[in-house]
Structure formats: C-alpha cells, structure tokens
Amino acid sequence: MSDGVVIDKLSLTFKGGSGRPALSAVSIEAPRGAVTGLVGPDGAGKTTLLRIAAGLLLPAAGRVRVLGLDPIVDRQELRERIGYMPQKFGLYEDLTVAENLDLYADLQGVVGAARVERLERLMRMTDLAPFLDRLAGRLSGGMKQKLGLACALVKSPDFLLLDEPTVGVDPVSRRELWRIVDELVVESGIGVLVSTAYLDEAERCTQVVVLDDGEVLEQGTPSDLAASVSGRVFLLTPKVGALPRQIQGSLSGRQGVLDVTIESGRVRVVVAHGEEDLAPCAGGEGIESRSSAHPRFEDAFMAHLSTRRARLEVGEKHATRTSTGDGVAVRVRGLVKRFGDFVAVRDVSFDVREGEIFGLLGPNGAGKSTTFRMLCGLSSITAGEATVAGRDLRRSGKRARARLGYMAQKFSLYGSLNVIENLRYFGTAYGLWGRRLKTRIAESLAEFDLGPRRKDPAAQLPGGYKQRLAMAAALLHEPEILFLDEPTSGVDPIARREFWRRINAVALSGTTVVVTTHFMEEAEYCDRMLIMSRGAELALGTPAEIRESVRTIDRPDPTIEDAFVVLAELRASQQP
Amino acid sequence: MNSSTRPTRGRRAAARRLRGFMRKELLQIRRDPSSIALALVMPVVLILLFGYGVSLDAERIPVAVVLDHPGAAGADLLARLTGSRHFDASRATSLFEAETWMRDHSIEAIVHLGADFERQIAADEQAPVQLILRGIDSNRARLISGYFDAVVGTWSGARLARGERALLPPISISARTWFNPSLRSTDVLVPGLVALVMTLTGALLTALVVAREWERGTMEAILVTPLRATEFLVAKIVPYYILGMGGMVLSVGLGVLLFEVPLRGSFFALFLLSSLFLLASLGLGLAISSTVRVQFVAAQISIIAGFLPAFFLSGLLFDLGSTPVPIQVISHLVPARYFVSASHTLFLAGDLWSVLWPDALALFVMATFFIGIARRRTGTRLDS
Numbered sequence A: 001m002s003d004g005v006v007i008d009k010l011s012l013t014f015k016g017g018s019g020r021p022a023l024s025a026v027s028i029e030a031p032r033g034a035v036t037g038l039v040g041p042d043g044a045g046k047t048t049l050l051r052i053a054a055g056l057l058l059p060a061a062g063r064v065r066v067l068g069l070d071p072i073v074d075r076q077e078l079r080e081r082i083g084y085m086p087q088k089f090g091l092y093e094d095l096t097v098a099e100n101l102d103l104y105a106d107l108q109g110v111v112g113a114a115r116v117e118r119l120e121r122l123m124r125m126t127d128l129a130p131f132l133d134r135l136a137g138r139l140s141g142g143m144k145q146k147l148g149l150a151c152a153l154v155k156s157p158d159f160l161l162l163d164e165p166t167v168g169v170d171p172v173s174r175r176e177l178w179r180i181v182d183e184l185v186v187e188s189g190i191g192v193l194v195s196t197a198y199l200d201e202a203e204r205c206t207q208v209v210v211l212d213d214g215e216v217l218e219q220g221t222p223s224d225l226a227a228s229v230s231g232r233v234f235l236l237t238p239k240v241g242a243l244p245r246q247i248q249g250s251l252s253g254r255q256g257v258l259d260v261t262i263e264s265g266r267v268r269v270v271v272a273h274g275e276e277d278l279a280p281c282a283g284g285e286g287i288e289s290r291s292s293a294h295p296r297f298e299d300a301f302m303a304h305l306s307t308r309r310a311r312l313e314v315g316e317k318h319a320t321r322t323s324t325g326d327g328v329a330v331r332v333r334g335l336v337k338r339f340g341d342f343v344a345v346r347d348v349s350f351d352v353r354e355g356e357i358f359g360l361l362g363p364n365g366a367g368k369s370t371t372f373r374m375l376c377g378l379s380s381i382t383a384g385e386a387t388v389a390g391r392d393l394r395r396s397g398k399r400a401r402a403r404l405g406y407m408a409q410k411f412s413l414y415g416s417l418n419v420i421e422n423l424r425y426f427g428t429a430y431g432l433w434g435r436r437l438k439t440r441i442a443e444s445l446a447e448f449d450l451g452p453r454r455k456d457p458a459a460q461l462p463g464g465y466k467q468r469l470a471m472a473a474a475l476l477h478e479p480e481i482l483f484l485d486e487p488t489s490g491v492d493p494i495a496r497r498e499f500w501r502r503i504n505a506v507a508l509s510g511t512t513v514v515v516t517t518h519f520m521e522e523a524e525y526c527d528r529m530l531i532m533s534r535g536a537e538l539a540l541g542t543p544a545e546i547r548e549s550v551r552t553i554d555r556p557d558p559t560i561e562d563a564f565v566v567l568a569e570l571r572a573s574q575q576p
Numbered sequence B: 001m002n003s004s005t006r007p008t009r010g011r012r013a014a015a016r017r018l019r020g021f022m023r024k025e026l027l028q029i030r031r032d033p034s035s036i037a038l039a040l041v042m043p044v045v046l047i048l049l050f051g052y053g054v055s056l057d058a059e060r061i062p063v064a065v066v067l068d069h070p071g072a073a074g075a076d077l078l079a080r081l082t083g084s085r086h087f088d089a090s091r092a093t094s095l096f097e098a099e100t101w102m103r104d105h106s107i108e109a110i111v112h113l114g115a116d117f118e119r120q121i122a123a124d125e126q127a128p129v130q131l132i133l134r135g136i137d138s139n140r141a142r143l144i145s146g147y148f149d150a151v152v153g154t155w156s157g158a159r160l161a162r163g164e165r166a167l168l169p170p171i172s173i174s175a176r177t178w179f180n181p182s183l184r185s186t187d188v189l190v191p192g193l194v195a196l197v198m199t200l201t202g203a204l205l206t207a208l209v210v211a212r213e214w215e216r217g218t219m220e221a222i223l224v225t226p227l228r229a230t231e232f233l234v235a236k237i238v239p240y241y242i243l244g245m246g247g248m249v250l251s252v253g254l255g256v257l258l259f260e261v262p263l264r265g266s267f268f269a270l271f272l273l274s275s276l277f278l279l280a281s282l283g284l285g286l287a288i289s290s291t292v293r294v295q296f297v298a299a300q301i302s303i304i305a306g307f308l309p310a311f312f313l314s315g316l317l318f319d320l321g322s323t324p325v326p327i328q329v330i331s332h333l334v335p336a337r338y339f340v341s342a343s344h345t346l347f348l349a350g351d352l353w354s355v356l357w358p359d360a361l362a363l364f365v366m367a368t369f370f371i372g373i374a375r376r377r378t379g380t381r382l383d384s
Helices: A046-053 A075-079 A099-109 A113-127 A143-154 A171-188 A224-225 A244-251 A273-283 A299-309 A369-375 A393-402 A417-431 A434-447 A465-473 A493-508 A519-525 A543-549 A562-574 B009-029 B031-052 B072-083 B095-103 B117-122 B138-161 B186-215 B218-223 B229-259 B267-292 B295-312 B325-331 B335-348 B355-375
Strands: A005-011 A021-028 A034-038 A059-068 A082-085 A159-163 A191-196 A207-212 A215-220 A232-237 A257-263 A268-269 A287-291 A328-339 A344-352 A358-361 A383-388 A404-407 A479-482 A511-515 A528-533 A536-541 B061-069 B086-092 B111-113 B130-133
Touching: A021 A046, A021 A191, A021 A207, A021 A215, A034 A046, A034 A171, A034 B111, A046 A059, A046 A159, A046 A191, A046 A232, A059 B117, A082 A143, A099 A113, A099 A143, A113 A143, A113 A171, A143 A159, A143 A171, A143 A191, A143 B218, A159 A171, A159 A562, A171 A191, A171 A562, A191 A493, A207 A299, A207 B355, A215 A224, A215 A299, A224 A299, A224 B130, A232 A244, A244 A257, A244 A268, A244 A493, A257 A299, A268 A273, A268 A299, A268 A404, A299 A493, A299 B229, A328 A369, A328 A511, A344 A358, A344 A369, A344 A383, A344 A528, A344 A536, A358 A369, A358 A493, A358 A519, A369 A511, A383 A393, A383 B130, A393 A404, A393 B267, A404 A465, A404 B186, A417 A434, A434 A465, A465 A479, A493 A511, A493 A519, A519 A543, A528 A562, A536 A543, A536 A562, A543 A562, B009 B031, B009 B095, B009 B229, B031 B186, B031 B229, B061 B072, B061 B095, B072 B086, B072 B111, B086 B095, B086 B138, B095 B111, B130 B138, B186 B218, B186 B229, B186 B267, B186 B335, B218 B267, B229 B267, B229 B355, B267 B295, B267 B335, B267 B355, B335 B355
Parallel strands: A034 A191, A034 A207, A082 A159, A159 A191, A358 A511, A358 A528, A404 A479, A479 A511, B061 B086, B061 B111
Antiparallel strands: A005 A021, A005 A059, A207 A215, A232 A268, A232 A287, A257 A268, A328 A344, A328 A383, A528 A536, B111 B130
C-alpha cells in the first residue's frame, strides 16, 4: 500500500517576498499509522509545507508524494483521499454545524447509509450533537476547531493534514482534539501531519520534525530528541520568599545557559554542557536546591534554536517609582459586561497591586479581552466598579487613561513611519514635547535596543522588533500601569521568552503590568492571575496557590494548565 | 478500486457536489440581509425613485409675463400660456418686478411683450416677443424655449384660422413622435433602469462572493475537496442568476403596473436578452472577485467598472449619439449599453429582431469573455 507523505529535497521561494526561501531542500517522511508533528518558530515554513502536501502550492524543486500520488498531477484523486484543516478551520460561519457537515459530505461524496453512520460517529467523537442547529460563527473556539476537524474527517481520509489546529483553543478542547487524533491513528491507521506552536503537543507525536527558516533541523521521536539534552536539564527550587521570576531573570542570558523557564514554582534550566555551567550561581541568588530533571522535547528544541539565534541582552532597569497610594493599581468589583442578551463578563472582582505582573488568562472567548478593554477605558462598563490608578473609570475614564500604557494585540503603529517617527508621534499624542520627548525617545531606543533600526519603516521590521517598538511606544509617557493584550500571540517560543524578560524588567522598574494570554504556561511568569472561563472567574491567586488548589495524590505536581482543566471540568459538572 | 469506493467520480457525484455547494450559496444569501436588500429591495427603491422623483420632462414651469402695453393680443397669448400644461404663467407689472422674481428663483423664464407689440400685430409687421431664460440648467432652458415656441406656434395658427393677424408665416409643422408619442421620459427611464438593477445583483453582489471565500479562509478548505473549479463557478452563478432575474421581473412588473410603461416586445425576447446581460454582469463580478480576492477592493472595482458605466455610458440617462466620439467608442465595451438599447427596443418598439440580434450577440460575447476570465482565475491552488 502507498506510504504517507514523502518529501524529498523540496524547495520553494515566494515571488515578491524577501527572496529568502520559504523552504530549502526539505526532506521528511510522515508514514501512515503515525502522527508526525511539524514544530518550529513562526515563518519556519510549516504552513507552506502542509499546503504543498495538500496540492495548494506548486513546489519550485523537489519531489512530493502523498499516498504515492503527486499533489499537483494527481490532484483530483488525492483530494478524494486526504483531509485537510487549514488554520482558519475552513468553516462557513453563517451556516449551522449541520449545514457545514452536509456541505463537506456532499463535496466528498459521502452518501446514504455511510453518511448517516459517519456523521453519527463524528458527533460521538466531537460531542457536537447538541449544537447541530447552531451557527458555526457562534461556536466557541474549541467547538469550531472540533467542527473543522469533523469536516476534514467526513470522508474518513487516508491521510490527515492539520495546520496549527489548536491555536488559541482552551486546554480542555486541545486535549480532546488530540484524543480524537490518536483514536483515528490507532483505529483506522491513518497518517497525520500536524503543525503546532505548542511544544508540549509535539511531545504527543510519534515523531517530530523541527523546522527553522525553511530548513529541517531535526527529525526523530520526541524522546530521542529530548535525550540530546539529557544531563543538561536542572530544576532549581527557590528559597522561601525568593521569586522564581527573579532567579529566572538573573540566569537568562548567562554564558552556557540555553533556556530558563518557570515550572510549577521552580526554575527549569537547560545548559550548554553540564552542571558546571551552573557553578557560578551555586548556593547564591535565592536558590535553595538543585536537582537534575528528566529532559523534555521542549528543552531540546529551545537548546537547539537558541544556539542558532543571536543573544539579546535585556537591560535591567532599577526601580524608578515608589508607591504613592494604597498599593492597589487596579481595583475591580462586580464587573459585568453585556452585549444584548449575551453576558461576556459576569461579576468579576480582583485587585492588582502596584508593581506586580498580573495575568488575565483563559482561552479565546473566555471574556479576558472584554475585561481588559473595560479596564483600559476602551469599552463601557455595564455594571460594577473599576478603579485604575486611583481613578474611577466610570466617572473619569479619560484621566485614568493618561496614566496607563496600552499595547494592542494587533500591531497598531504606523507602518509607513519609521521607528523614530512612530515614537515621536505616540509621545506627542500622550502630551510629551520638547526636551522631555527627546530624552524619552533616546531612552526608549536604548532600552528596547531599537537604535540600529531607528530609520526603518515600522512595516518592514521583523516580528520581534515590531513588538518591542509597540511596547516602547506604550511606555514612552512612563505610565503607572502597562496593559498588554496578548503580546505573545502568534510569536514563536524564542521571541516569547525574550518578551517576557522585557515585561519582567518593566515590572522591576516599578510599573504595574496587566497582561492577557492564552498560553497557560505563561501564567508562571505572573505574580498573580485571574483565570477566566466563559465570562466568569475560574481561579484567582498566585501560580502556587492555584496549583495547590488542585493538588491530589494522583496529581502530585500539577501545572497551571492541569489546574485549568480540572477547574473547568468541575465548573461544567456544577452547571449542567 | 471499484466504483463504489470512488463515489466522487462520475456525473452523479458531480451533480451532488454542485447541489451541495449551491445550497450553501443559497443559505448564505438567505442569511445575509444585505444581499437580499441589494437584489430585491433596491430595484423597488430605484424604480419608485426614478418613476416618481426623476423626470426629464418639464411641467408647470413658472414664468412671468410682462405686458408693457396691455391689449387683446397680449392677453390672448397669456391665456395660451396659462392653458398649456408646460407653463404656469403669472403677470408681472414691470420688467423690473419680473427680474426680481427671477433672482428669487420663483420663476424660470420671462415673456416680455414690448410697448409696440399690439400695434405691430395690428399693422401686420414683425412683432418681436422677448423670452428671457435662466441658463443655469442649459438643457432645461432649451426645453423651455422649445415649449414656448410650440405655444406661440399654435397660438399663431389659431389666430390665422380665425382670420386674424399672426406672428409667423403660415407654415405649420405637423410633428409625430414615434415609439413614445406622449414623450414621457418614464417610458424611457424604466427600461433603462432594469439594466441598472441587474448590474447591482450581477456585478456588485458577485464581486463579493469569491473574495469572501478567500478572506474567510474557506477557499483553502474548499480547494482541497473534490469540488472542481467549473462546479465552483456554476454554483456561484446560478443562485445569483436567479436573484438577478427576480430583480428584473420585479422592476419590469413595477414599471408596467405602476407607471404604465408599455412592454411591446415578447417575454421570450426580454428573458433571453436579460439573461445574456445578467450573465455578462455576473461574469464581470466573478472575474473581479476571483482576481483581487479582497472584498473591499472587489466592491470598489465593481462599482467603477460595472455600476458607473451602466449608469453613465449605457444611454440610460444621456443619449450616447450626442457624446464625443471617444466616449462612444468606450461605451461599446460596456455590456449595459447593449442591454439598454435592447430594452428600449423591447419596451417601446417590440420584437425588432434586426435591432435585437446585434445586441444579443454583443452580450453573448461579453458573457463568454468575462465568465472565461473568472474560470481562468478560479484555480485549483493558492498560488494560481
């Protein structure tokens, strides 16, 4: 029988782009009966590779065979035998769940008894049966993703291509999707090629292909790849009273340290050679103890990529601000937001203390962005109280706004203006002028390392620089509180880590930071957080407190994501 | 493999795909109030607006009559003016007063009979009548001048018939207007509007439909299904064809019932020509949509390339015969031009096939051309 996906020396350069190849001499094999994960930073070529396999793009050079067929020449036959789910799921939002499924069943020629049976099976798999008459546009992110998958599976394909199927989807739905995929591989023996931005998902694949800059860096089983860093991964337990975030800050960027993350209240370090790389900090810097850790795929991935990337120093700023008020930067009581009949935020209360990093976490559609917009004065408040920097948002929203900095999720600077012009514009908009404006711009350029790019139009900056420029613009008027809306969404793992170091530096300088994210593991970077689900509070507290709340004998060392899953399931069982 | 495991081959499978995709299009049209509004409400609004609001005829034009030396002849002419449906005459005591009214915009013309008028008429001399017009709207001024000439002409004729002295030598023009004997502009506007209505559904609505699939990312998923490009295109054309023909029937029906526009041609000819025109418009819309792939840009291009020419270069509002030659040449590229011509023929004259065939042929060529482009642009890949 024909194999899965076999790609040999595939190359493609997009016309009109930077001239850099999207893929250069990529060779991979993704057999049937296995899940092959495509992992890599943004722009690595994952989507391009999947599209070529689906026959959506014409390769410039190389040989591509899917189920033994040429995706271009044997297009029609191939399209009858593969399932493909693009990043946007390919759903018609103005059609109901049933209508979407019927459409794809008609297109795939699934008819009669086979159709009834297949749709029943898909309903069982995805639990979408109660929502058949709901418009696809009204589904939650997780349900959309499952419907998209169901549409790709209508024909029971021999091979399944999935392009970042779980981006922005809540952890419960992510786990369900993987359960469905595993089931298909085991029961039907189909092959799956899936790209993902979540490194923990790569761990679940039979084999992983690491892509970077259009090249294959590694290919192998996750455990084999993880083994490449064995003996070089350590867990550091902080002393009582010491913040893991501070240990992380002091370790990152140090010679021989490839990756530092926070995990369940401890600091995870990947080093270049061995224990000796950690020798300089033995005993000091608030570290209580050190233990060797079992290496994961993520450790290997980061170790590999960080050696390919130029090191970036993040300047540490010292506290410039001292507390003036009661130590509470943001106070929220009984906050409610309604859009017609729909309650987007219901009765949410929390405090953000001065100088802390406060996270608003939750999957897409949980209400965190709505809450966030109300706090920034961008959206009206239906009911409840919100005070920001001592100002009541309902009464003096404008004055509150002058004291906060805001970085929107979408790039909201002027693409045709260069770095300096953008900063000058935003500075003026915030009321800075003359010498103070000049000084602040000079400081920002240095602090965010934008100097070498200061004459480049914003639109032409690489992703990481854009993000830094946006943050610099938001901080120009030295706000008391910085609001960051999904700053790490669509950013690759390396840029994400760097960005968090900057956020850390901002917080250390005394600015309060409120940040939203749908990456649960980023919760560990926050001092305290509010986890939201379906418009309501799911948990509130420090990462340690939230993890502690779900610790059981079966789950001795839960992560924030585990906590979300447990709490969300608990909530669902309480509200039938 | 045998045929049962390949249910996507053959005609039945193709028919099923087509039906499935078409049903999706119909559902989307039904759920999108704006497409229904554009296709079915807009025709009604346009017909009512043009039927009641826009008229190229002038009626009850306010004029001032100044008689420097009142007399029988002057009073007779004044009575004639008042009696005409085109004029609403009122007496001004002096030319000065009439000029004041003109400045107030309360009148549009001044008829001035000099102090010598009565004497000159009686003496059978040349008796000049002064007509002062407001030239701001030159078309209208020409129209008024024409109406006035006609009134004076009939007045002179009547005087001659009574054996009295008249202004003009006794040559009378007996004019007869064919096809539109009452010279009602509605009878010309409504047939032209049908072209506009079908351009709206044809070019504007369809300009959005393919671009929408690209923007929302559904195109990517559809491309990887067995649906073929031709099936995709047919499924996009048929629902909008039905919608466009609905708009046509609606506007023709309203024109005939509400404004008593005559329809002298056959339904078959109307059906044939509007189908061809609609297909050309749909083709244009789909060609734009599948080329630019962005809804906003597609809509802009479709307005500039489809709607505006249908308005200005089709002969719907302005007689193309009196436009400069380059404009006339360009107008031959506008599908609406042929349909407006055919529609005028069908409504006002009847099934004159000698006139209709060339129009039908031109529309057929354009429909084939545009749909051909749309087919070429509907590839099977993202980079095609």
